[in-house]
Amino acid sequence: MTLPNNSKRRKELVAIAARLFFEQGYERTTVRMLADAMGIKSGSLFHHFNDKQEILCAVIQDGMESAIEIADAALADVQGAKARFRALARAHLSTLLNDRNAHVVALYEWRSLSESSLSVLIGMRDHYEQLWQQVIDECVKEGVLKGDTPLIRRFTLGALNWTVQWYDAEGEKTPDDLANALSALIGLN
Amino acid sequence: MTLPNNSKRRKELVAIAARLFFEQGYERTTVRMLADAMGIKSGSLFHHFNDKQEILCAVIQDGMESAIEIADAALADVQGAKARFRALARAHLSTLLNDRNAHVVALYEWRSLSESSLSVLIGMRDHYEQLWQQVIDECVKEGVLKGDTPLIRRFTLGALNWTVQWYDAEGEKTPDDLANALSALIGLN
DNA sequence: TCAAAAACCGAGCAAGCGCTAGATTTAAGA
């Protein structure tokens, strides 16, 4: 049984699953809850996915793909290390906070993935982190940052990813404001 | 049935639970796994705890208590905003990475807590964050930091808490090294 | 128009879950 990976219907289902996984966590979300929210019966779910874990994988994969796309677009045609850092930070927060469901799930639920799903997603994550690594390396080369560059990357991504814990979309600050504030904090303004 | 909260045996059990919750996540850890690791039968667990969720709460509570203790001790007798910031960062990473089980559980599993457990733990968390807020406010007053102080607190704690994702205790860097590197990154060296 | 494919339903199975309750063993204190 080979299931189509890119069907339109499947994309819809994945978006719904992302919302439920975000709201209650993967393990606490039952296939019956998922089916209910999708307007189908629980058995029908397994026509689209081989098992529950595959839904989780699809959620995270979709999130990663769009994050990489947006980051690539944000860096294109931007010159200068400082500007590139700020552009990447803005892109990161914009996906993270707009497409919040999928990204929070990605950050918190990787433990429930199978080995094979993991290896796919780790590849994508590494690719994304390399984007950051390059930009931070440029910053050090241009002399606008100092220190251990992998460490700076990790601190930066930590500060940014942590925003999902407290950011209030109804508040007065935009994701761009946050990106600028973080850049300023480490002297890149 | 009122269960004693501070028995020595209970503390041991909580430490074991912390390890399992850290390794596999709260929801994936069954009471039978917990009992096995504790060397008792699953039924006996409920002599010490009213329900599974109470074990989770105890794990997090123990972690928070020791974190607050260590932070208080680290700040005592330290003068000057920069030094106090660095002391607090060192204390934070030292507890976080040494008592890793409990703290990772605290960061990742709060969703499974009951309302009443939550309200207790949120109180402790707020108390701890206030320590940070004060120190960062001092930094701005002394002119060694600039910007929105709650935002700086959140970025800082994000960068620090994220270390649990990648820090390798067998590696060459100590928690103190990390604390110093972060301080340097934001100009507090 | 009509056959093939895709989507879905209904019913339910086997396993595992948190938790209970009564009996039994172990430890503690007077």
Add this chain to the structure above:
DNA sequence: TCTTAAATCTAGCGCTTGCTCGGTTTTTGA
């Protein structure tokens, strides 16, 4: 020593879980 309380065991209940499967409906495209 003897009483009482704490800790553990044995056995299993009731429920939910992820998932299956044969059959039905809907959609698609030639």
